[in-house]
Amino acid sequence: MDEPANQQQQAPTPSPQQAPPVQHAPAHHAQHTDQSARTDGNVVYIGKKSVMGYVLAVVTQFNGGAPEIHIKARGKLISRAVDVAEIVRHRFLPEVKLGKIAIKTEEMDSEDGTKTKVSAIEITLER
Amino acid sequence: MDEPANQQQQAPTPSPQQAPPVQHAPAHHAQHTDQSARTDGNVVYIGKKSVMGYVLAVVTQFNGGAPEIHIKARGKLISRAVDVAEIVRHRFLPEVKLGKIAIKTEEMDSEDGTKTKVSAIEITLER
Numbered sequence: 001m002d003e004p005a006n007q008q009q010q011a012p013t014p015s016p017q018q019a020p021p022v023q024h025a026p027a028h029h030a031q032h033t034d035q036s037a038r039t040d041g042n043v044v045y046i047g048k049k050s051v052m053g054y055v056l057a058v059v060t061q062f063n064g065g066a067p068e069i070h071i072k073a074r075g076k077l078i079s080r081a082v083d084v085a086e087i088v089r090h091r092f093l094p095e096v097k098l099g100k101i102a103i104k105t106e107e108m109d110s111e112d113g114t115k116t117k118v119s120a121i122e123i124t125l126e127r
Numbered sequence: 128m129d130e131p132a133n134q135q136q137q138a139p140t141p142s143p144q145q146a147p148p149v150q151h152a153p154a155h156h157a158q159h160t161d162q163s164a165r166t167d168g169n170v171v172y173i174g175k176k177s178v179m180g181y182v183l184a185v186v187t188q189f190n191g192g193a194p195e196i197h198i199k200a201r202g203k204l205i206s207r208a209v210d211v212a213e214i215v216r217h218r219f220l221p222e223v224k225l226g227k228i229a230i231k232t233e234e235m236d237s238e239d240g241t242k243t244k245v246s247a248i249e250i251t252l253e254r
Contacts, residue, residue, distance in 0.1 A: 079205035082246040086232045101228040103250070105213045119209040123230070 042066050046073035046081045054084045059092050062127055068099060071123040074106060078121045085123045099124030169193050173200035173208045181211045186219050189254055195226060198250040201233060205248045212250045226251030 044057050058069050073081035089096055102122045107115045171184050185196050200208035216223055229249045234242045 076203070076206050078209050079203050079246065082205050082230050082248060085230060086246050090232055098230070101230065103209050103212060103225070103228065105217055119206065119213050121209060 042068060043070045043072055044084070046071060046077045046084065048077075051080055051083045051087065054080070055087050055092065058084060058088050058125065062088075062093055062096065062125075066127075068124055068126045071125065072120065074108075074120045075118045078119060081121055081123055085125060088125060093127075096125050096127055099126045169195060170197045170199055171211070173198060173204045173211065175204075178207055178210045178214065181207070182214050182219065185211060185215050185252065189215075189220055189223065189252075193254075195251055195253045198252065199247065201235075201247045202245045205246060208248055208250055212252060215252060220254075223252050223254055226253045 042061065044054055044061070046054055054071070058071065061069050071081045071085055085098070089098065100122075101124070104120050104122075105117050106120045108118050110116050169188065171181055171188070173181055181198070185198065188196050198208045198212055212225070216225065227249075228251070231247050231249075232244050233247045235245050237243050
């Protein structure tokens, strides 16, 4: 809907580990490629589609018998992942419980070949 | 920096519990009021300031002796909370560990008096 392009500023240094304390790249649209809601085993990757598209993907996988679903997102899309988990739990599948929530830092390749750090989240929902 | 106003669409119904499955409000800028990085006991509320302002607030509280810090954010600012936690851990205080990460749904009052649901996160960092 509202996503123009998806790479962001170049990192000031390509050296990954001893980078100076600049903040993480804004990563406005750091999503995994998706045309339809991408699922992969029991993983739902949050991209630029609407929240309800991912809610549907999660509900469909649970209804297909999946015992747990991992919702993954990066950058600005992390908040959408939380929305998806909350809407699934509160509106559609009240029997589903929150499992582990993990956060980490991933490196992405920028268009100019440098590396950019971006935060990521993985939310596990368990039936 | 880039935040114009902070309330978002009116919810289609003021009835909080049996609302239809509309998605959460976008909550672009659902932040706690902040002029400087707001801290409250061992809580740092993420608002519209830059990420590094909140990183500094967390580091300062740890250096002042706090055993743990709770980073709280709502709506789109959730991704910024994750950035803050990750930057504190990886760049400034490697001895600090991730504690519990909780997500939930909160209700906000919209300007027109209706209620809007918004996702929230609380990330605990422990020395």
